[in-house]
Amino acid sequence: MIEPVEQExxxxxxxxxxxxxxxxxxxRKGRMKFYPTENQAFDKLNDFVIxxxxxxxxxxxxxxxxxxxxxxxxxxxxxxxxRAACDRLGIPWYxxxxxxxxxxxxxxxxxxxxxxxxxxxxxxxxxxxxxxxxTIGIHIREYxxxxxxxxxxxxxxxxxxxxxxxKKVTDGSLKPNDVILMALNSEVTNHAGVYMGNFKMLHHAxxxxxxxxxxxxxWRNITRMVVRHESMI
Numbered sequence: 001m002i003e004p005v006e007q008e009x010x011x012x013x014x015x016x017x018x019x020x021x022x023x024x025x026x027x028r029k030g031r032m033k034f035y036p037t038e039n040q041a042f043d044k045l046n047d048f049v050i051x052x053x054x055x056x057x058x059x060x061x062x063x064x065x066x067x068x069x070x071x072x073x074x075x076x077x078x079x080x081x082x083r084a085a086c087d088r089l090g091i092p093w094y095x096x097x098x099x100x101x102x103x104x105x106x107x108x109x110x111x112x113x114x115x116x117x118x119x120x121x122x123x124x125x126x127x128x129x130x131x132x133x134x135t136i137g138i139h140i141r142e143y144x145x146x147x148x149x150x151x152x153x154x155x156x157x158x159x160x161x162x163x164x165x166x167k168k169v170t171d172g173s174l175k176p177n178d179v180i181l182m183a184l185n186s187e188v189t190n191h192a193g194v195y196m197g198n199f200k201m202l203h204h205a206x207x208x209x210x211x212x213x214x215x216x217x218x219w220r221n222i223t224r225m226v227v228r229h230e231s232m233i
Contacts, residue, residue, distance in 0.1 A: 002066060002094060005034040006101075012036050013070040013096050019044040022069040024055065025094070026062030033062060042146050049144050070096045078104050084122030113202065116210040120147050125191050126156065128204040129179060132194050136177070138229055140164050150188035157181050157189050158225070166227040177232055180215070181225040189224050 002009070002025050012034070013021040023036040037054045041047040048069045058064065067089065074097045078086075086093040086106045093104040113132060116123045130140045141164065145156050158181070161168075166179060176197040184191040184205070193203030196212055201219060204210035213219065 002032065002034075004032045008034050009068055009094075009096060009101075010098070013072070014098060016070070017072045017098070020046070020048040020070050020072060021096075022048040022050055022067075024050070024058050024064055025066035025068060026058060026064045028062035032065075034068070035062075040144065042152060047146065049146065052142065052144055064091060066092045066094050068094045068096065072097065074098075076100070076102045078102075080117075080119045081121050084119040088122055088127075114210060114212070116204060118204060118206055118208060118210075120206070121145070123204065123210070124206075125193065125204045128202065128210050129192055129194055132202060133229075138165070138231065150186050150190040155188055157192055161227045165230045167230055167233065169226040169228050174226060175228065175232070177229065179227045180219070180223055181227065182219065182222045183224050184222055191222075193219070195226075 005025060009023065012023065020039055020041070021036070022039050023034055026033055026035060035058045037050050040049040040051050076095050076097055078095060082093060082095065082104060086104050087109055090106050090108040092106060095102050095104060110131060111123060113128060116128070118124060126143070126145070133140055143156060143160060145154065146152070149156055161179070169178065174195055176195060178195040180193050180195055180201060181189045182191040182193070183189050191203070191205070193201040193213070195215065196202050199215050200212045201215040202212050
């Protein structure tokens with residue numbers, strides 16, 4: 001499907017070696033076009049991140065039909081994150097090396113809230129909160145973030161909760177649908193869960209399946225803040 005822009009993509013990814021290259025394929029005015037994007041990842045040799053602003057701007061200009069990134073070391077095998085992110089986004093991913101590429105088709109599905117495998121960036125503590133609130137009609141934006149963002153000067157939850165319509169709970173109360181912000185093996189808030197009532201919390205911890213967990217012990221001890229959506233105040 002992307003034959004009209006294959007050569008352009010090969011040339012672009014070649015120019016970015018040894019870093020991973022990335023971009024977007026879209027259809028504009030009936031013609032296929034490749035939109036190269038700057039890789040925003042901290043570790044560009046092993047990861048890629050497309051700036052959400054670039055994605056929005058390109059999406060406003062064309063119909064996006066594919067996400068492109070390269071594996072410059074030659075192995076075209078999709079990572080678990082590649083597969084999960086492709087499924088979440090709902091459009092094909094194209095993985096290139098310097099000689100060939102594969103097309104990864106999206107299953108266009110989101111896994112149930114309980115029992116998900118942990119795949120950082122696709123199925124993790126942030127995405128389970130986003131997906132949970134989608135089920136009750138509250139839509140939280142997607143944010144780009146990398147593993148150990150909390151060690152790189154970022155504070156994903158604290159920086160964004162207000163713009164998503166959440167307010168800090170200051171009276172010590174805890175109600176269903178409150179979001180519990182925690183610092184897991186860190187000084188910075190880097191984990192979160194949704195309080196379900198009856199001292200249960202829905203969350204997705206690293207290397208575990210997502211679950212409803214008892215909100216006590218370690219989870220209560222590492223809690224740094226509770227926030228509540230303005231529609232529930």
